[in-house]
Amino acid sequence: MKNxxxxxxxxxxxxxxxxxxxxxxxxxSYIIYKTKTDSFLTIIIGFIISLLLSKMVLxxxxxxxNKTYIDRNKPNNISIILYIILSIFxxxxxxxxxxxxxxxxxLVNTPNYIILLMIxxxxxxxxxxxxxxxxxxxxxxxxxxxxxxxxxxxxxIPEINIENYYPxxxxxxxxxxxxxxxxxxxxxxxxxxxxxxxxxxIYDLNNYNKYYYIMMITSVTIIILNIFTTIGxxxxxxxxxxxxxxxxxxxxxxxxxFLDSMENISIMxxxxxxxxxxxxxxFFIKSIIKDYYKISQKKNNIIHFILLIISFLISxxxxxxxxxxxxxxxxxxxxxxxxxxxxxxxSNIKDRLKS
Amino acid sequence: xxxxIIVVVSILLLSGCYDYSEIDDISxxxxxxxxxxxxxxxxxxxVLENEKESKINIYKTSCKSINLCLLKISEESxxxxxxxxxxxxxxxxxTINKDTSFYDYFLRNSKSKMNFYxxxxxxxxxxxxxxxxxxxxxxxxxxxxxxxxxxxxxIKLSFTDMIQKNIEYGIINIYPSITIDDxxxxxxxxxxxxKENKTILSNTESVIYNILLNNAISSYITIPCDNENxxxxxxxxxxxxxxDNKLTIxxxxxxxxxxxxxxYDLNEKESINILEQLSNDYIKNKSYELLKLSKNNNxxxxxxxxxxxxxxxxxxxxxxxxxxxYVNTKITSIGESR
Numbered sequence: 001m002k003n004x005x006x007x008x009x010x011x012x013x014x015x016x017x018x019x020x021x022x023x024x025x026x027x028x029s030y031i032i033y034k035t036k037t038d039s040f041l042t043i044i045i046g047f048i049i050s051l052l053l054s055k056m057v058l059x060x061x062x063x064x065x066n067k068t069y070i071d072r073n074k075p076n077n078i079s080i081i082l083y084i085i086l087s088i089f090x091x092x093x094x095x096x097x098x099x100x101x102x103x104x105x106x107l108v109n110t111p112n113y114i115i116l117l118m119i120x121x122x123x124x125x126x127x128x129x130x131x132x133x134x135x136x137x138x139x140x141x142x143x144x145x146x147x148x149x150x151x152x153x154x155x156x157i158p159e160i161n162i163e164n165y166y167p168x169x170x171x172x173x174x175x176x177x178x179x180x181x182x183x184x185x186x187x188x189x190x191x192x193x194x195x196x197x198x199x200x201x202i203y204d205l206n207n208y209n210k211y212y213y214i215m216m217i218t219s220v221t222i223i224i225l226n227i228f229t230t231i232g233x234x235x236x237x238x239x240x241x242x243x244x245x246x247x248x249x250x251x252x253x254x255x256x257x258f259l260d261s262m263e264n265i266s267i268m269x270x271x272x273x274x275x276x277x278x279x280x281x282x283f284f285i286k287s288i289i290k291d292y293y294k295i296s297q298k299k300n301n302i303i304h305f306i307l308l309i310i311s312f313l314i315s316x317x318x319x320x321x322x323x324x325x326x327x328x329x330x331x332x333x334x335x336x337x338x339x340x341x342x343x344x345x346x347s348n349i350k351d352r353l354k355s
Numbered sequence: 356x357x358x359x360i361i362v363v364v365s366i367l368l369l370s371g372c373y374d375y376s377e378i379d380d381i382s383x384x385x386x387x388x389x390x391x392x393x394x395x396x397x398x399x400x401x402v403l404e405n406e407k408e409s410k411i412n413i414y415k416t417s418c419k420s421i422n423l424c425l426l427k428i429s430e431e432s433x434x435x436x437x438x439x440x441x442x443x444x445x446x447x448x449x450t451i452n453k454d455t456s457f458y459d460y461f462l463r464n465s466k467s468k469m470n471f472y473x474x475x476x477x478x479x480x481x482x483x484x485x486x487x488x489x490x491x492x493x494x495x496x497x498x499x500x501x502x503x504x505x506x507x508x509x510i511k512l513s514f515t516d517m518i519q520k521n522i523e524y525g526i527i528n529i530y531p532s533i534t535i536d537d538x539x540x541x542x543x544x545x546x547x548x549x550k551e552n553k554t555i556l557s558n559t560e561s562v563i564y565n566i567l568l569n570n571a572i573s574s575y576i577t578i579p580c581d582n583e584n585x586x587x588x589x590x591x592x593x594x595x596x597x598x599d600n601k602l603t604i605x606x607x608x609x610x611x612x613x614x615x616x617x618x619y620d621l622n623e624k625e626s627i628n629i630l631e632q633l634s635n636d637y638i639k640n641k642s643y644e645l646l647k648l649s650k651n652n653n654x655x656x657x658x659x660x661x662x663x664x665x666x667x668x669x670x671x672x673x674x675x676x677x678x679x680x681y682v683n684t685k686i687t688s689i690g691e692s693r
Contacts, residue, residue, distance in 0.1 A: 235519050
């Protein structure tokens with residue numbers, strides 16, 4: 001990586017984190033609940049839709065490789081504020097979800113806000129660095145995550161019972177379509193934050209498309225295989241009893257009759273993806289404020305910090321430092337995601353009309 | 356310097372030091388026997404405590420919920436309870452038949468690993484099960500692990516398997532049943548319940564059960580031949596099911612002749628064919644008997660209706676199913692002697 005330039009592989013690892021992070025804590029239980037053994041079909045349909053959606057999200061990024069986000073999208077005052085608000089809420093939802101999970105599973109006596117504070121601190125610190133640092137972090141975490149995932153998958157294969165995949169095609173087609181659409185939204189929305197880059201910052205552009213598709217396929221493969229093992233090990237009826245069915249399935253990993261609690265290492269995959277997504281999310285907010293309002297780095301850092309404090313306070317007082325673990329939690333992230341995608345779509349339409 | 360501060364702060368705040376407990380301050384529950392009387396749970400727990408040395412303590416409590424029972428034990432022992440190493444959950448027929456969601460606590464508690472086995476015990480043995488001299492829960496686990504690996508006359512009923520069979524359509528749970536004789540604890544049969552109907556499987560029926568459900572890793576069957584018998588060690592037993600208005604079960608076995616008292620001359624190939632035929636008939640008849648037992652007691656422990664629902668999406672009454680069983684046993688070795 002040279003002089004604020006990144007390589008396409010590093011860029012694509014961010015894609016891996018952004019597309020997968022919303023899945024583990026937020027969406028996996030919902031997919032299994034709604035589409036049962038037809039979850040694979042749902043994800044495949046959702047992935048096809050998300051390939052089209054991601055092209056829409058990165059359309060201006062691809063079209064104007066030398067322009068910044070502000071020059072490409074030309075937002076007005078209202079839309080920039082909307083972007084900032086929606087991005088902050090996305091950040092809150094990602095970090096809060098992770099902190100609630102860590103608190104419920106591991107640190108039961110520790111208040112949520114302490115864990116949230118640590119996540120905020122780590123992601124804030126990383127987002128103050130340049131994109132080269134962020135992509136370096138992303139590359140390392142992606143490698144670790146993929147190794148963890150391969151280990152988990154191989155360890156769970158002996159626990160799979162083929163009968164748990166039956167009966168097939170019992171889900172109402174309406175549920176499959178709605179869940180596929182939701183999947184595609186969740187899979188694609190966070191990719192909006194990749195717009196913080198200029199495409200010309202990628203110095204090996206000839207590899208860009210190749211790595212782009214490789215990482216999208218890797219991401220959906222990880223998700224599909226996670227669902228595959230989750231349903232195969234316990235069946236969808238048992239998984240519906242849990243808020244974190246993927247995590248509960250990982251508890252079944254035992255090695256050599258004495259290695260236990262491997263799920264505590266395996267869950268690193270989700271933590272790393274979320275941290276990466278939060279890093280780039282905050283970096284996006286910081287970049288668009290600086291570019292749009294043309295303020296100095298120092299002022300930008302102060303505003304960035306204030307926004308972080310506001311996110312923390314919103315988490316504590318609005319969401320009351322917890323997340324309702326019922327299926328209603330799908331609604332808020334979906335609305336925010338749709339609005340973010342809509343804003344990007346409006347920018348694309350404006351550009352098309354101008355040209 | 357900044358990085359060092361970040362690392363130190365992260366280690367202090369994220370490594371769970373706040374919740375840390377010394378091993379001397381925790382009581383490790385290894386086994387729970389759960390009974391249900393007069394709208395109360397009666398719990399006998401086997402708890403491992405460490406002070407100057409490890410010792411096993413047995414606690415008896417009764418209360419409205421499992422959580423309260425465990426809190427009482429924690430108060431009595433003056434230690435925090437650690438449930439992650441639970442190895443055995445033993446149930447009585449009242450707990451199984453009573454429509455209580457006794458398993459809710461183990462599902463909901465984040466410290467519960469849910470990797471323990473579930474057993475059944477009759478009333479007469481309840482007070483004899485746990486004692487201070489040895490860790491019965493670990494011993495029960497060893498019995499099950501050894502048996503399923505070498506004899507396949509018992510089953511490993513893990514907690515999540517039990518939950519799955521409780522909530523899925525078309526299958527009833529079957530439990531390994533504990534017997535105590537002269538202070539010796541062993542598991543000698545499988546038991547299934549459907550409301551008040553109790554079905555007991557003998558040793559041979561348990562082996563056939565495991566063969567039919569593809570759980571038999573290695574099993575022994577003694578088959579009569581005229582007035583004598585011979586014993587086969589079955590390995591690689593595979594049962595395939597197909598439903599097309601009638602249920603067809605194909606059972607394939609590889610077998611080694613383990614003992615032989617029949618009159619046929621093993622030097623002749625014809626004798627091997629006769630033994631194979633006898634084995635096929637025996638296993639087929641026993642399989643039919645097991646299916647009939649399941650139908651008569653209206654206890655679908657084999658999960659036949661579940662299979663049909665999963666593959667054909669039809670919900671059919673067990674007694675309305677016609678079945679045909681084909682068995683193919685191949686004797687691959689007659690041992691060292693002829």
